[in-house]
Amino acid sequence: MENRAVVLLSGGIDSSVCLYIAKKQGFLPFLLSFDYGQRHKKELASARKIAEKLGLDIVVVKLKLPWLSSSLIDKNKSLFTREKIDTNIIPQTYISARNLIFLSIAVSYAEEISAKSIFVGANTIDFSGYPDCRDEFLESFFETARLGTKAGITEYPISIERPLINKSKKEIILLGKELSVPFELTWSCYKGEKKPCNECESCIIRKKGFSSAGITDPLS
């Protein structure tokens, strides 16, 4: 059987580059996205377009978690709550246990289709300080998933591939360019309106990345 991998694809830059890395490494990617009520549902359209471009299926799991109060979901809350990104402080856009939930569901998918790897685009240089993007969390998650699955305790542990973890946004964008990632299809802005707002943290990090890579963002 071909070498299968589940790839978490949000539709942003990181997960798209991560997908292209998985392909480059010879994996057959099974794409997984989540509709968790995010304001920027537009990113899901991006994920679908990228899947389509590669001729890959994508599963979008709908999660209705009524307790979530993040400004990333609640349109009455401001997305702009700090002047400067400080990765030691977790911003209001934080979603409780988001990657923990996404990865857990990805483990279920991976185990059922006999994929031995999950790819996740988490990185911790130019990021917002979310705890569930950090390497020590991902390392611990790998072990927990190993202990909690049939595959993990009887056959093989499902690896959590995080090829971007220590890369800057500049490096990620340069790598994406090399791999011909269709940046024009990606979406990062938390507002999810017609054009990127250029003010939210996600836009700011994206803008900084393209600018330091010396590449023009096709969305700008």
Next chain:
Amino acid sequence: MENRAVVLLSGGIDSSVCLYIAKKQGFLPFLLSFDYGQRHKKELASARKIAEKLGLDIVVVKLKLPWLSSSLIDKNKSLFTREKIDTNIIPQTYISARNLIFLSIAVSYAEEISAKSIFVGANTIDFSGYPDCRDEFLESFFETARLGTKAGITEYPISIERPLINKSKKEIILLGKELSVPFELTWSCYKGEKKPCNECESCIIRKKGFSSAGITDPLS
């Protein structure tokens, strides 16, 4: 603020006893159930009845995971695949990463309502051998959730309370009797028909438990 806890309530014996333990310990329980396509959706009606009896709200999260192939979901598969329960072999009713997903979602709920504990009725004496019921998995999950949440790294880790982990079914049922758990409202049978089938593994474990506790199962 009162001492809040998220309690995973499936509607079976174990989670119901676990709920009554949480109450006894002085927690205000926030109940969480999952509709994941199980054949025995009837257990959710049980969970709701138990919630109602205690005057507690219950959130039922719907999970549509199209890849699941367990005989607990697929009505075309047999629930009866082995003569004898062997906890070293994981049966066909296994659902990939079920507790990993349920607990991850519970962590999200707990963090958002500032609950410091999650109660889960997992136990490993009279069980089917599911890896995600074992203590070492739950211990590892606790640490992963600590590392992956804002609460965990900045304020408090969310504890994973598993008061039944080393109890036999007999002990669980005796404890439940002591706490006046309404066994008549619970549901265990995987088939989820009008009456318990008395043949599936869940029925067999329940029957053995009541019989060794010397108590008549109100559902029998």
